Amino acid sequence: MPRDEIAWTPPPVEPGQPRQVRRILKLFHPYRGRLAVVGLLVGAASLVSVATPFMLKEVLDTAIPQGRTGLLSLLALGMILSAVLTSVFGVLQTLISTTVGQRVMHDLRTAVYDRLQRMSLAFFTRTRTGEVQSRIANDIGGMQATVTSTATSLVSNLTSVIATIVAMVALDWRLTVVSLLLLPLFVWISRRVGNERKKITTQRQKQMAVMAATVTESLSVGGILLGRTMGRTDSLTRSFADESEGLVDLEVRSNMAGRWRMAVISIVMAAMPAVIYWTAGLALQFGGPAVSIGTLVAFVSLQQGLFRPTVSLLSTGVQIQTSLALFQRIFEYLDLPIDITEPERPVHLDQVKGEVRFEGVEFRYDDKSTPILDGIDITVPAGGSLAVVGATGAGKSTLSYLVPRLYDVTGGRVTLDGVDVRDLDFDTLARAVGVVSQETYLFHASVADNLRFAKPDATDEELHTAAKAAQIHDHIASLPDGYDTLVGERGHRFSGGEKQRLAIARTILRDPPVLILDEATSALDTRTERAVQEAIDALSANRTTLTIAHRLSTIRGADQIVVLDSGRTVERGTHEELLECEGRYAALVRRDAQLEPTR
Template identity: 75%
Template sequence: MPHLAPPAPTTPATGDDAEPKPPPQLRRILRLFTPYRGRLALVGLLVGASSLVAVASPFLLREIIDVALPERRTGLLTALALGMVAATLVSSVFGVLQTLISTTVGQRVMHDLRTGVYGKLQQMPLAFFTRTRTGEVQSRIAGDIGGMQATVTSTATSLVSNLTAVTATLVAMVALDWRLTLVSVALLPFFVWIARRVGRERKRITARRQGQMAGMAAMVTESLSVSGILLGRTMGRAETLTERFSAESEKLVALEVRASMAGRWRMATIGMIMGAIPPLLYWSAGALAQLGGNPPSIGTLVAFVGLQQGLLRPATSLLSTGVDIQASLALFQRVFEYLDLPVDITERPKPVTLERPRGEVAFEHVTFRYDPAARPTLDDVDLTVPAGSSLAVVGATGAGKSTLGYLVPRLYDVTGGRVTLDGVDVRDLSFASLASTVGVVSQETYLLHASIAENLRFAKPDATQGELEEAARAAQIHDHIAALPDGYATVVGERGYRFSGGEKQRLALARTILRDPPVLVLDEATSALDTRTEHAVQRAIDALAAGRTVITIAHRLSTVRDADQIVLLDGGRVLERGTHEQLLALDGRYAALVARETTPGGTAPGGTAPGEAASGGAAARRDGPSVELTP
């Protein structure tokens, strides 16, 4: 399949001067934590208890300085000192428990998000994946959700913890001396304003950074796959691809530096100002004494400064947490965009299950458009394929042959008319029933990077070794597998590139045989093979087709002569139909195509010269099929 251009970015590009858009609904983010509200309540209790214990120490310190030491009360001094040690110990234990619970909850939320996005993508129609680069999809699942890890595992807890600590500390400061409290908090509104500006800036940069990472992931997926490596080396573009990757990486470096440094000086200013407040407090206490007021005691002043210094850490952390949350909203927005994708192909609330499917397929005045504004790919197609019979669909490239076949297993849904199995609209069938009834073998065989046995069991997980071997024999591939050093445990390599095109096709056929579907759709299953390999695969197909309803999308007319019914599509419409002999006698377009294919130098109906179609050398070599990925 040729490389398709990526879709327009789903995240709007925003420059530094662009007005920030409202963040995703915070309620939706909070709903992610709803299943774990019991554990979160426990975290809240631990946070509150830890904060209360922490602010007790300054009061104990005041009593030590103002009472125990001046009055030389050793017993009181000992009790107060032990109280301060106990407060530190209890606060530390609570902190460890809080971290354990909050991290567990955060990881569960991450799991829910990853599973939710993956499950949603499994429901998307085939058209979505023809428009979207694989690297972009991987980036959403791994990069964006991974980037949210700090937010969902620690940021939320840090926010609650620091907010509680700040609140408890402010209450304690007011209890000690309300006048010094006013001096300490006078600049807090200014700090909050700075933090909000920094947060908005980091959010814009984060959105651009994630988009850049998605682009690089797509480039890696394309250029470092087996097909990409073959293409790069045979075209002499390896150095060019490396330079392109280096240039994209340079852009990411710049964005990472900007993301890291955004607002650093402003946040550092906040730290410096808050660090200068203790001298201001000492000066204020002295000014109160000079003005004849009621200055705080030495113990109160020392305790207050201790509280104020204790306020510095959670307050600064709280401001930084707010910045991180604003930045992470860009990641949440990208993930929510995937979760909000409309699902075009859905299962009925009460779907039909075919208990004993016979395999009759009917296309009733079927119309299909990929684009509502474009001309129909299929136009008023009306066909019936009786159970156990064979239909061959031929025509030029772009006539709608593959689309017709893909409507049967509901890889696409019709835009007009209907497709039925045993008289039931395929849209009314359950997904499980449809998958067990219709099997598809396409030209582009896909094998997982796993053993032969695992690839075969993908169709039937509980298949025994005997069933695997029986299916492989039927597909004319068992002897080859048995001759391998590891037999059925042989790892096929990425996309099966350790095997030739014909061997991969026969493995795919064996996988389909294990499923034993009554309806079989063959989408140009032998068109990329050389003549000798094609004959071997065709024998396997014949064995598989016995007793089934077979719809063959034909590239070479020589493979469809024995079909019970042949249909020639032209511009999405049925132009001719009949048996091979009937269509030859009609002396129309089909007869012309047959004559052209059998004439030296002629062109096959798919637009490929017979010599080219038959050669298939690159496709049949063990090194793998020819590559169509563009750099």
């Protein structure tokens, strides 16, 4: 994708099932060796199972009538051995095929997760978290039967059907023709059922995604607090019940789709032995060639053996068509265009001084939207500090997100030590730029684990040093479990100021030469803000700092202050210089003074 475009377009739609099936088959390509073994086991099992009716024919036509006890014993032993070998081959093929299927599911889950990890921030601002979770959990989970057993079942049943038909022809071709007359009708019915279930499955998975999103949002800590305080608990329950009711209907329709038609097939197949006996009797009645009792029993045994794999084969075809809907939803995510990619020949910087420049920067979400940023030219020398202020929606946060490439510019460029950030490798950017935002995210893990997310190999001493610098060590040490204390979902066990100081300690541990503070104290009360600001001052020392300011009292010492309005730079200078100008900045300072609480 060109650098001056970041607009998201829907993923390409597959033109038809054949291409999608080929794509599914490619998922199994890395495991073709194991699948070849499964094929050999399936072939061996089919040959062994087909041999049993022929041994039964010899028992009835030769061994028993002629009183050949030795032959009878060998045939009986052969039939027992055939059953044992068939079972052993079946267990082995199930083990291998299940292992291959689970590996394919692992590959799919990992591929989707990796794809989503590389998506730009814009994707997640327009996609519900529950929808993403549903694709990984429900859609891929729904494929389990298909990828673990369907492929083997298809090969096994197809091999059994072919081997059985060949054996039936060898016994009596006329009876075989009678047995197979209705097979084309059965195939047509199964395809109709498969198409019907595929449509219903697509609707069902969408409904499950909606439910997953509702659960994720309404049963989080924030969702529970909002629902309780707004008195919406009952209405949320009713809304969820309505969504669940819709899923019930889709599940019933999915399970019942074509059930009567498939039942008719089962009835007809079960009645076929009677047709075979009737046909053999008519042939004898009208002077046709006689069929021996052994041949007739062996043929019916084969015909009954044909019943199970044929019905299973038709059901497998239905299942495959149904699973295509799930694969399509997964492929939609795998086909999402990645807006922010690492260059083919990325630049790696071993040492980053920290000079940041915005050169003619323009940013817009798509070609039709108005620019969020337009013509921004700013230079922040290494170790210097820049503060960006302005009204809500002026583009302050967007400007800061361009440095770590959470977004890419649509015009101009952003450089780090003279190198366009789009030309740097991701490792250099991750090491060079640290972000502390207003909304601190903490995992549901221990304090130590949350801090070590920045530096997995950090020692306990390093954790303590970072926490002390962030002025949170004493509080952590006072907890019953100290650094092993679980922070709760999104850090709910800690106050806003404590979470901010944990985030600062985490960034100190990362030790980036460039620091971005995105309204890091705007949601805090005055007393907590002072404590957090002291931690921020310690963090900012000797680093290039870009501060998105809400309270202007925190940025008076900045080397340079830039005022944004509608994405454009309208003022710049130091705190004193801008006050003398009596412009936008001076007005913002007066507003802050009026809002400042009386001490």
